[in-house]
Amino acid sequence: MAEAHQAVGFQFTVRPDGVDLKLSQDVIKNIYLSGVTAWKKKAIQFKNGVLAGVYPASPFSWLIVVIAMMSSLYTHVDPSLGMMDAIKENLPYRSCVSVQTRAVLSAILFATGLWLFLIYLLRYTLKALLSYHGWIFESHGKMTTSTKMWLVCVRLSMFSGRRPLLYSFQASLPRLPVPSVDDTIQRYLESVRPLLDTKQYNHMEILANEFKDSKAAQLQRYLVLKSWWATNYVSDWWEEYIYLRGRAPIMVNSNFYIMDLLYVTPTHRQAARAGNVVHAMLQYRRKLERGEHAPVLRALGTVPMCSTQMERMFNTTRIPGIETDIVQHLTDRKHLVVYHKGRFFQVWLYTGGRHLLPSELEMQFQRILNDTSEPQQGELKLAALTAGSRVPWARTRIKYFSQGVNKVSLDAIESAAFFLALDDEPQGFDPAKTNSLDGYAKSLLHGKCYDRWFDKSFTLISYPNGKMGVNAEHSWADAPIVGHMWEYVLATDCFHLGYTEEGHCKGDVNKGLPHPSRLQWQIPKECQQIIETSYLSAKRIADDVDFHGCLFTEFGKGLIKKCRTSPDAFIQLALQLAQFRDQSVFCLTYESSMTRMFRDGRTETVRSCTAEAVAFVRAMEDAGATTAQRLALFRKASEKHQNMYRLAMTGSGIDRHLFCLYIVSKYLGVDSPFLKKVLSEPWKLSTSQTPQQQLNLVDINKFPKYVGAGGGFGPVADDGYGVSYIIVGENLITFHISSKFSCPDTDSYRFGQHIRKAMIDIQALFKPENDKKTAEHVKIVPVENGKKHI
Structure with missing residues (x-):
C-alpha cells in the first residue's frame, strides 16, 4: 500500500559490516515543518495571552513607564515620593551591585509595579462601568445625559488604540449579582398569578411567604458567599445539574x-x-x-x-x-x-x-x-x-x-x-x-x-x-x-x-x-x-417528534420596527395568542435570555406569559373589543415583556436564583415545599430566539439570499411545544416548532398556522383599514379524522 510506505520515516538493515540506515527526506521534512508550526503556534498563543492579559494597556506601555522612571534619575525629580530609594536600599546583594545599577533596578521595579497598578485600576474601573445597566432600561432611540457620559467613559476605558482580542475583556466583566429573595419571590408570584385560580394562588403565596420567613435567609447567605468566591454563582451548577446529571437520552431532549x-x-x-x-x-x-x-x-x-x-x-x-x-x-x-x-x-x-x-x-x-x-x-x-x-x-x-x-x-x-x-x-x-x-x-x-x-x-x-x-x-x-x-x-x-x-x-x-x-x-x-x-x-x-418548519414571509423586522415595538416582544405576544387559540388555556412559558454581560454567564428565563399578555390575548378573542383597546393592551404587554427581558439580562431574573437556592437546600438537607413546587412546574411552551448577524460578515441587504434558516430543539414537555425562531433580515421570520405525536392535544403544523394568523392579526392592529382583509388572508388548515398533519 502506498500510504504504508509513506508512513515509514526511516529504514535500516543490519549487515556484518555494520548498520545501513536510510532516512526518508519527505518524512523528516514533514516532522521539521510540524515542529516549526507547533512552536510558532505556542509563541502566538503566548503573545496573544500577554496582550489579552494586560488589556487595555499594552506591553509597549510598560517600556514607556520604565523610560519615564529612568529619566527621573537624571532630572533628579522623584515621582515615586521616595519609593524608588526605599527599593534601592532594600535590594539583596547590595555589596555586589554598584549604586548606579541598584538605582536602575529600583526604577525598573517601581515602574513595573506602577504599570501593573494602572492596569488593575483601568480594569476595575471598566468592571465598575460595565456593572451599570441603566442604559438598557431606557426607551429605544432615547438616551439620557448620564448614559451618554457612561458610554463615553466605557469607550475610553475599553479601546486603547489597538485591536482587542477575543478574551481581552474577560477580566473586566462583572460578576453575576445575586438578587434579593424578596424581589425574586415577588416577581415569581407575579408571574404565576395569571396561570392560577384564586385558591391555587393563595396556596402558592402561603408557601412562598413561609419559605421567605423561615429558610430563605440561610440559603441566601450561602449563595452570596458562593457569588463572592466563584466567578459565577449559577453556571457550574447549571451545567452539572441541568445537563450532566441527567440520565435520560440527550438526543432530542x-x-x-x-x-x-x-x-x-x-x-x-x-x-x-x-x-x-x-x-x-x-x-x-x-x-x-x-x-x-x-x-x-x-x-x-x-x-x-x-x-x-x-x-x-x-x-x-x-x-x-x-x-x-x-x-x-x-x-x-x-x-x-x-x-x-x-x-x-x-x-x-x-x-x-x-x-x-x-x-x-x-x-x-x-x-x-x-x-x-x-x-x-x-x-x-x-x-x-x-x-x-x-x-x-x-x-x-x-x-x-x-x-x-x-x-x-x-x-x-x-x-x-x-x-x-x-x-x-x-x-x-x-x-x-x-x-x-x-x-x-x-x-x-x-x-x-x-x-x-x-x-x-x-x-x-x-x-x-x-x-x-x-x-x-x-x-x-x-x-x-x-x-x-x-x-x-x-x-x-x-x-x-x-x-x-x-x-x-x-x-x-x-x-x-x-x-x-x-x-x-x-x-x-x-x-x-x-x-x-x-x-x-x-x-x-x-x-415521536412532530416537527414543522414555518417560513413567515408576510413581513419581518422592518415592518415591526415601524410599529415602534420590539420584534421579540411582538413575536412572543403572537406566540401567546397562538398558544391560547391552540389549547384554549394559558401556560407557563419559557423564553431563553442570555446573561453573557457577566463573567461566565449563560442563560436566564423570561416568563413571557404575563398578566398583561393574558389581558391582550383575551381582548383579541373578545369580539366586543375595539382595535384601539387591543392596541393599547398590546403596547402595555409589549413594554412589560421588554422590562422582564431586561431584568433577566441584567441578573434580576427569577428562575436561576430559585434554582440555586434549591441546590443549596439539597446540600444542607433543608426541605422546602415552595422550592420543590417551583422546580417541578412544567414549561408547556418553551421558546428561544436564534441570534443572527453576530459577526456581520455578510451584507444581507446586498446578498438577501445568503441567509441562514436558524435552528431548533425538541419539545421540552410531553404535552407542550418547543418553538425556536430567527428574525432574518427585514422581511423573513423562520419558526421551528416541535411537539410529540403521542400527545393528542398538540400538532406542530396546526400550531404553525396559529402563529402565522396571530402575527398577521397583531400587525393588522396597526392598520385598522386592512384588518378584515388581512385577518382573512390566513386560515387554519383543519386536522382531518383526528389525525395530525404530517
Missing part, C-alpha cells in the same frame, strides 16, 4: 441543531462542500486557539459579552458516567472522525505543519464516499449508544471499550476535533415541498439515531445534495456560541474559499496523501444487543 443557508447551495458536490466547510472550521479553530477573534460586542456596539463558552468548542466530548457525565476537553488534536454508511474513518487534518487545503479535504472525503467496504460486526449502529440512556452507555463503555482496539478507536472519536457524518439522503429547503424543512429538521436533530455521535461538542452533517447542518451537544455551551462559529464558516465558505465552475474546491490536489483509515472494532454479541436496545429506545423518541 438536550441536543439542538442549526441549519444551512436557506436559499443557496454553493455546490451540489457533497465532498467539495464538506471540504470547504471543514477547512473554514479549521481556520476558525486556529483563530480561536490563538484568541484572535474579535470580542463579541453587543448593546450600542460597546458592551462585551463573555467568551468563556467558546474555549470548549473543538476537541470536546461529553463522557458518560453512572451518576454524572463529565465534559472532556483536549487540545491540539489533529484529526477528524467521519461516519459514512456504518463505517468510521479517521482523517488527519494536517500535513507538513499546515491544514489540509479544501481540495485535499475534498479528495479525502470523496475517497470515503467511494469506499465500498462493509461495516464490521456491531459497527453500523454503534453510535446509538450515545443516543440512548446514559447509564447503559456508561456501563457499556467501561466493560467493552476500556481496552484493546475498541479503546483506541473510541479514543480517536472522543479526541477528534469534531464528528462528521456523510449522509446518503438529501435534505434542505425545497419551496415545492411544504414539509421539506420538517424532514431537514428531524434529520439534523436525530437522524437515524445511529449516524451522529451525540456526545461530541458538535456533529457536522453533510448531505449528498451539498447541504450541511450541525447537531450540537448542549452542556458545554449555548446556541449563540455554535451560531457564532457557523456564521463564520458559511461566510468563509461562500465568499472567501469558493468553488470551481464544476463545483469542486479550488486548489491543486495532493494525491500522495495517505488514505483515511478505518477505525477497528471488536464488538461481542452481548454488546451488540445493548447497542440494539439503545437504538430501539432512541428510535421511539425520534419517531
Whole structure:
C-alpha cells in the first residue's frame, strides 16, 4: 500500500559490516515543518495571552513607564515620593551591585509595579462601568445625559488604540449579582398569578411567604458567599445539574441543531462542500486557539459579552458516567472522525505543519464516499449508544471499550476535533415541498439515531445534495456560541474559499496523501444487543417528534420596527395568542435570555406569559373589543415583556436564583415545599430566539439570499411545544416548532398556522383599514379524522 510506505520515516538493515540506515527526506521534512508550526503556534498563543492579559494597556506601555522612571534619575525629580530609594536600599546583594545599577533596578521595579497598578485600576474601573445597566432600561432611540457620559467613559476605558482580542475583556466583566429573595419571590408570584385560580394562588403565596420567613435567609447567605468566591454563582451548577446529571437520552431532549443557508447551495458536490466547510472550521479553530477573534460586542456596539463558552468548542466530548457525565476537553488534536454508511474513518487534518487545503479535504472525503467496504460486526449502529440512556452507555463503555482496539478507536472519536457524518439522503429547503424543512429538521436533530455521535461538542452533517447542518451537544455551551462559529464558516465558505465552475474546491490536489483509515472494532454479541436496545429506545423518541418548519414571509423586522415595538416582544405576544387559540388555556412559558454581560454567564428565563399578555390575548378573542383597546393592551404587554427581558439580562431574573437556592437546600438537607413546587412546574411552551448577524460578515441587504434558516430543539414537555425562531433580515421570520405525536392535544403544523394568523392579526392592529382583509388572508388548515398533519 502506498500510504504504508509513506508512513515509514526511516529504514535500516543490519549487515556484518555494520548498520545501513536510510532516512526518508519527505518524512523528516514533514516532522521539521510540524515542529516549526507547533512552536510558532505556542509563541502566538503566548503573545496573544500577554496582550489579552494586560488589556487595555499594552506591553509597549510598560517600556514607556520604565523610560519615564529612568529619566527621573537624571532630572533628579522623584515621582515615586521616595519609593524608588526605599527599593534601592532594600535590594539583596547590595555589596555586589554598584549604586548606579541598584538605582536602575529600583526604577525598573517601581515602574513595573506602577504599570501593573494602572492596569488593575483601568480594569476595575471598566468592571465598575460595565456593572451599570441603566442604559438598557431606557426607551429605544432615547438616551439620557448620564448614559451618554457612561458610554463615553466605557469607550475610553475599553479601546486603547489597538485591536482587542477575543478574551481581552474577560477580566473586566462583572460578576453575576445575586438578587434579593424578596424581589425574586415577588416577581415569581407575579408571574404565576395569571396561570392560577384564586385558591391555587393563595396556596402558592402561603408557601412562598413561609419559605421567605423561615429558610430563605440561610440559603441566601450561602449563595452570596458562593457569588463572592466563584466567578459565577449559577453556571457550574447549571451545567452539572441541568445537563450532566441527567440520565435520560440527550438526543432530542438536550441536543439542538442549526441549519444551512436557506436559499443557496454553493455546490451540489457533497465532498467539495464538506471540504470547504471543514477547512473554514479549521481556520476558525486556529483563530480561536490563538484568541484572535474579535470580542463579541453587543448593546450600542460597546458592551462585551463573555467568551468563556467558546474555549470548549473543538476537541470536546461529553463522557458518560453512572451518576454524572463529565465534559472532556483536549487540545491540539489533529484529526477528524467521519461516519459514512456504518463505517468510521479517521482523517488527519494536517500535513507538513499546515491544514489540509479544501481540495485535499475534498479528495479525502470523496475517497470515503467511494469506499465500498462493509461495516464490521456491531459497527453500523454503534453510535446509538450515545443516543440512548446514559447509564447503559456508561456501563457499556467501561466493560467493552476500556481496552484493546475498541479503546483506541473510541479514543480517536472522543479526541477528534469534531464528528462528521456523510449522509446518503438529501435534505434542505425545497419551496415545492411544504414539509421539506420538517424532514431537514428531524434529520439534523436525530437522524437515524445511529449516524451522529451525540456526545461530541458538535456533529457536522453533510448531505449528498451539498447541504450541511450541525447537531450540537448542549452542556458545554449555548446556541449563540455554535451560531457564532457557523456564521463564520458559511461566510468563509461562500465568499472567501469558493468553488470551481464544476463545483469542486479550488486548489491543486495532493494525491500522495495517505488514505483515511478505518477505525477497528471488536464488538461481542452481548454488546451488540445493548447497542440494539439503545437504538430501539432512541428510535421511539425520534419517531415521536412532530416537527414543522414555518417560513413567515408576510413581513419581518422592518415592518415591526415601524410599529415602534420590539420584534421579540411582538413575536412572543403572537406566540401567546397562538398558544391560547391552540389549547384554549394559558401556560407557563419559557423564553431563553442570555446573561453573557457577566463573567461566565449563560442563560436566564423570561416568563413571557404575563398578566398583561393574558389581558391582550383575551381582548383579541373578545369580539366586543375595539382595535384601539387591543392596541393599547398590546403596547402595555409589549413594554412589560421588554422590562422582564431586561431584568433577566441584567441578573434580576427569577428562575436561576430559585434554582440555586434549591441546590443549596439539597446540600444542607433543608426541605422546602415552595422550592420543590417551583422546580417541578412544567414549561408547556418553551421558546428561544436564534441570534443572527453576530459577526456581520455578510451584507444581507446586498446578498438577501445568503441567509441562514436558524435552528431548533425538541419539545421540552410531553404535552407542550418547543418553538425556536430567527428574525432574518427585514422581511423573513423562520419558526421551528416541535411537539410529540403521542400527545393528542398538540400538532406542530396546526400550531404553525396559529402563529402565522396571530402575527398577521397583531400587525393588522396597526392598520385598522386592512384588518378584515388581512385577518382573512390566513386560515387554519383543519386536522382531518383526528389525525395530525404530517
